[in-house]
Amino acid sequence: MATSTVPAAAEPQAPETERQETPVMVRQLRWEATGVVSVLLARPDGGQLPAWQPGAHVDLLLPNGIVRQYSLCGSPDDLSGYRLAVRRQPASRGGSEYVHSFLRPGQxxxxxxxxxxxxxxxADSYLFIAGGIGITPILPMVRQAAAAGARWSLVYGGRSASAMAFRTELAPHRDAVRLYPGDESGRIPLTALLERTRPDSAVYACGPEPLLDAVTDAAAHLPQGTVRMERFRPRTRESTCNTDVQVVCARSGRTVDVPAERSVLDALADAGLPVAGSCREGVCGTCETRVLEGVPDHRDDILSEDDREKGDRMYLCVSRARTPRLVLDV
Ligand SMILES: Cc1cc2nc3c(=O)[nH]c(=O)nc-3n(C[C@H](O)[C@H](O)[C@H](O)COP(=O)(O)OP(=O)(O)OC[C@H]3O[C@@H](n4cnc5c(N)ncnc54)[C@H](O)[C@@H]3O)c2cc1C
Structure with a gap:
């Protein structure tokens, strides 16, 4: 039987905890690489922040009204602060641009x-694959795997070494880490790497869409569920045709007819039902809702194939229905 020294992941937090707002202040801002700053957030009263596990992210509610998700990349053992790292996006509508241009310590x-x-x-062993700012959720996983004495390796690619954050933090693990600055080493040799990956390994990948698509292709021979990914942006998709759907909200005893041109999230919110959303692109998970009856048409970038087949939850901001009626736990 497979054994592992990495502790089992804690149970998912209750949706109420996930949606809870916490006041924080900026304790420190640090330049980590070209175009990347890290932000250390702490409670103004010096108290502890909620517990988290590697892979977690928070919504950052910025004073300009913009809400963006950022992965926690510090240590889950230190709840006196949360560290985030933000890459400036050239065409930013205000999230990363605000962080880079206006955020100040003490704010x-x-x-x-x-x-x-x-x-x-x-798992028995781990292969971590990070591209660019996709290193953020991977970093705490690497630290946990290393601390537990697990077998692991990390391949980390970026445009150039100077644009790759946290290289110094990874230096003590140089035997297990291979860096691929694109301008010096070219691309990560994904096909060769994944061919060598054993079926009882777990592969964790985060990075830009082309990298994640290449990982999916190169890992096609591995058992379903071996590769887990997080996308910071929704996948580019062909547009899908929407149809009307009737949504029965079991807990509230209300029924809402959702027209083809409205999202389920917006239609339920307009009807005054207790739903919450954030990214509205099917990547952050804020609007996760239990499905009690009916078959969802999943259009998010979060659920694994197994979870999609189960069909017991859906993301209301983008997903719709394959049946004319859905019964939701709202
Ligand atoms: C679960 C989750 C965790 C995330 N963690 C981090 C993190 O740790 N660090 C971080 O910097 N960002 C992270 N993001 C992305 C972040 O939430 C924002 O989307 C990002 O900062 C861009 O916001 P913006 O308002 O500056 O740009 P937007 O106005 O949202 O986008 C501007 C332009 O850049 C494109 N774009 C945006 N983000 C990317 C990207 N990553 N790659 C390529 N093109 C992009 C958009 O398509 C658009 O054309 C995460 C997202 C999710 C869903």
């Missing part, structure tokens, strides 16, 4: 969460 902010859809589970 009060609010966060929501933590929330975790990229859970680090026990």
């Amino acid at each position: 009060p902010l609010r966060i929501r969460g933590p929330r975790n859809h990229f859970r680090f589970e026990p």
Whole structure:
């Protein structure tokens, strides 16, 4: 039987905890690499922040009204602060741009969460694959695997060495870490790596869409569930045709007709039902809702194939229905 020294992931937090807002202040801002700053957040009263596990992220509620998700990349053992790292996006509509241009130490902010859809589970060995800022959720996993004495390796690619954050933190693990700065070493040799990956390993990957698509292709021979990914942006998809759906909200005893041009989330929110959303792109998980009857048409980038087949939960911001009626736990 497979044994592992990595502790089992804690049970998922209750949705109420995930949606809870916590006041924080910026304790420190640090330049980590070209275009990347880290932000240390702490409670203004010096108290402890909610517990989290590797793979978790928080919603950062910025003073300009924008809400963005950022992975926790510090240590889950130190709840006196949360560390995030933010890459400046050139065409930013205000999330990363605000963090880079306006955030200041001492500034009060609010966060929501933590929330975790990229859970680090026990396995015989691990292959971690990170591209660019996708290193953030991977870093705490690497530290946990190393601390537990597990077998692991990390391949980490970026445009250039100077744009790759946390290289110094990874230096003590140089035997297990291979860096691929694109301008020096080219691309991560995913096909060769994944061919050598044993079926009882777990592969955790986070990075830009082309990297994750290449991982999916190169891992096609591995058993379903071996590769777990987190996407910071929704996958590019062909547009899908929407149809009307009737949503029965079992807990509230209300029925809402959702027209084809409205999302289920917006229609339920407009009807005054207790639902919450954040990214509205099917990547953050804030609007996760239990499905009691009916078959969801999953259009998110969070659920694994296994979870999709189960069909017991859905993300209301993007997903719809394959049946004319859905009964939800709302
Ligand atoms: C679960 C989760 C965890 C995340 N963790 C982090 C993190 O640790 N660090 C971090 O910097 N970001 C992270 N993100 C992304 C982050 O939430 C924002 O989307 C990002 O900061 C861009 O916001 P913006 O308002 O600056 O840009 P937007 O206005 O949202 O986007 C500007 C342009 O850049 C493109 N774009 C945005 N993000 C990316 C990207 N990652 N790669 C390529 N193109 C992109 C958009 O498509 C758009 O064209 C995470 C997202 C999710 C869902």
